[in-house]
Amino acid sequence: MMAKMQETSFEVVGEMKNNSVHEECLYLELSNHTGDKILPLHTSIVLFLMSYCDSTSIKVFLVPNEDIAGGPLWKKEALANIPISILSQQELPPVVRSCRLPALVEKDGKFCRAGLAVVLRHIIQRTCDADCNRKDVSELLGFKKTCLKACAEVSLGDCRGEMLKALPMLARWYQHVQEVSGVKKAAASCGIHLLSLPAPLSSAAVLIPSSCDPENEKAETTDLHFRGGPRPTMNKLEEHGISAKFTSHPCPSWSLDWRNLPVAVNPIEGKLSFERALRKQQQLDNIISIVAKLAKPGDTIVDFCSGGGHVGIVLAHILPLCQVILVENKEESLVRAKDRRDNLSLNNIWFVQANLDYFTGPFEIGVALHACGVATDMVIDRCIKALAAFVISPCCYGFIQNTIKPTFPRSQKFKSVLSYKEHMVLCRFADQTAVQLPPERRIIGKKCMGLVDLDRACSAEECGYTVYVTSMEPDSCSPKNNLIVGSSSGHCLGVTA
Structure with a gap:
């Protein structure tokens, strides 16, 4: 092929x-x-x-x-x-x-x-x-x-003829495609040689290889030390001297003068209600106040999982000597951000529609506002690879799970205490911070959220970073109000982690 x-x-x-x-x-x-x-x-x-x-x-x-x-x-x-x-x-x-x-x-x-x-x-x-x-x-x-x-x-492998023989449904599809009008002509015109396959095996006759390790799977399901619920898991961590800790926000009262900014900079331009736009302004104040302390003229700042560009567009406007790149895989969101850029005549902003892994360029600061699930971990890993500072607000803790790349717990510190299933208990309860929940549940949810992010911070520290976890001000700006801030040169953070 x-x-x-x-x-x-x-x-x-x-x-x-x-x-x-x-x-x-x-x-x-x-x-x-x-x-x-x-x-x-x-x-x-x-x-x-x-x-x-x-x-x-x-x-x-x-x-x-x-x-x-x-x-x-x-x-x-x-x-x-x-x-x-x-x-x-x-x-x-x-x-x-x-x-x-x-x-x-x-x-x-x-x-x-x-x-x-x-x-x-x-x-x-x-x-x-x-x-x-x-x-x-x-x-x-x-x-x-x-x-x-x-x-x-x-992709888990090279899908050549041998692999197709072992995947009967895919082999039938491949043969069917060759019968579609125009396919063979298009293939010939660009030098692609379509494979001629023998009749595919029946599904029952094929043993599909699995990427899962059955020994590990068995070990997880027979973990004799696993105890359900958040309290036993939190107590286990405390017995080993690990508890959720939050650093005071370095700029708790800092705010942009939103009333005097161009309309296209304001989140309300992103089709949000007034109430949601106000909370978004508060979230942006928290992130931008820290990024503004970290950034130097000539720096490249990447807004990962940028959505409609709420963070990136403000950064490009207030930091005209920095290059800002928005990375997002949803086209509609980036087109909306591009329209706002055009209204502001910003020349220091690029747009990359791609999965996070497809952005490979150098940069000095990575930001992400409410990066869902393992996206937070992927952004942190990408920043560490680039030796870049990061300011990240995680979200959707309940979606966290082992993948090909991030595995949990993230840090050796947490791995020495918790199993994967115990860590998943923390992730599940970390999502229980909504305002309509009883105060007791929200307090536990906040502690679980802090522990999950402390694990992420410890993982970055094991890579030589200085990291701290803080809360956005005010707490009411979002039920997912944690910020993880890290730098490979810790003195730039402006606080003691």
Whole structure:
């Protein structure tokens, strides 16, 4: 399922053509394997879809993952309807250099869509917008038009012919797809060789490999030391000298002068009610007061899980000498943020529609307001990898669970005391902080919330960070009012952790 490129003449682009800034530009990876130029699977899939859609409005660049200067020029047989050029990694637009490929950039060079699912969906939507009669294309998104939307893009292996034989339903789908009108033509035009498979095995005859470790699963279900409910778990931690602790907020009374800010900066512009907008202002005051102390001119600040850009747009407005990047996987939210940016004529803000893993660029500060579940842990890990400071408000503790990357408890300190199931008890009760709950339950919920975030803070400290957990002021601004603040150079935090 990978297309091999053939030697022939090719246009190598030294500088992007002036007219290319007026088009959407698509950047695809070109790999080098034992002297051959190979199109990776994700590149082949994108080119296949473009050929199937007869897409001609997007300029395509292949980006070698190694320097080919001075080497032979390469090109596969040209697709009749897709002009392709080669661009070196050094010549990529800045926002694309911060993302994994495939990536597609709008004409202003500041709105980037990255990741296979996001790029495929956009190509389909562009085709349908241009020709409403292309039902063969619109049906690719399913009857609810939600296919490829907010896709996790997680793969456990290489889905070649051998794997297809072991997955009978997928093998039948693969054979059915080859019978769809236009598929074989599109595949041939971009050098994709479709596999001819024998009759698939029945489901009953196939032993599906599992990524789960049965020994670990058995150990969890037979944990003789596990005791249910939050109090026994909290008591167990206290017996080992671990209790929820909150540092005083470094700027408890700091607030922006919202009345004198442009309307498009205000959260109420994001279609919120007045009451919700007021609480959002208070949440933003808490985060921005800390970020403003950390930020220096020239810093890049990334607003992860940005939604409609409530945090990022304010930061870009009040810190004009910093570059702000909004990373969000929901297109509608980023389009809304982009409209607000346009109203404010902000030039220091980029937009990246992608899963968090697809943003790979350097930055100095990472922020996230109400990052759900393990998204908080992914943001912290991404910040630590970049040696960046972070200011994060977690949310949806009940959604926390072991995944391929984050596992819980996070820190060695907590792992030495709690099992996974005991930690999940804390997470479940940490969600019980809503104002309509009895005060006693909310107090326990707040303590559980503090313990879960203390575990996260300890994990970052084990990576050399200085970290503290604090509460937003006032508490009423959100039932999820914790803030985790960390820096690899602790003196910049302005408080003693």
